Amino acid sequence: MSNWIINTIMVLTIILTSAGQLCLKKASGSFSLQNLTTNYFIWIGLSCYVISTVMYLVVLKHVKLLVAFPVVIGGSNLLVVLLAYFFIGEFLKLHQIGGVLLVVSGICLLSMGQ
Numbered sequence: 001m002s003n004w005i006i007n008t009i010m011v012l013t014i015i016l017t018s019a020g021q022l023c024l025k026k027a028s029g030s031f032s033l034q035n036l037t038t039n040y041f042i043w044i045g046l047s048c049y050v051i052s053t054v055m056y057l058v059v060l061k062h063v064k065l066l067v068a069f070p071v072v073i074g075g076s077n078l079l080v081v082l083l084a085y086f087f088i089g090e091f092l093k094l095h096q097i098g099g100v101l102l103v104v105s106g107i108c109l110l111s112m113g114q
Contacts, residue, residue: 006062013055013072018079020048022087067110074107 023045030039059068081100084090092100 001062006059009055010059010063010068010072011075013052013059014075014079016048016052016055017072017076018083020045020052021076021080022083023048025084025088070110071107074103078103078107 023041027039027041027045031042036042056068056072059072078100081092081096085092
């Protein structure tokens with residue numbers, strides 16, 4: 001499988017994992033055991049996780065774990081921070097912005113030469 005296909009799958013894995021996080025956050029606002037089966041944000045979030053897990057397995061088949069794990073997790077963390085800011089209205093403090101920049105730097109360093 002070519003590198004651009006693997007990279008695309010990796011990006012889609014990050015997007016789906018982050019979307020799952022956002023959906024579960026939305027679901028938590030009205031969560032109760034009584035509405036577990038009717039809260040569609042829970043089911044969308046879990047579906048995103050299942051699909052992203054299958055895609056991540058494809059990535060792991062072609063990319064070293066040493067690279068794939070930090071890139072997917074770091075990329076997901078970065079995207080969750082952005083989604084939380086833009087869609088939920090959560091604000092970042094200066095030290096949190098610094099942490100995000102460190103994560104991005106780490107992702108860039110780990111991805112070099114892949």
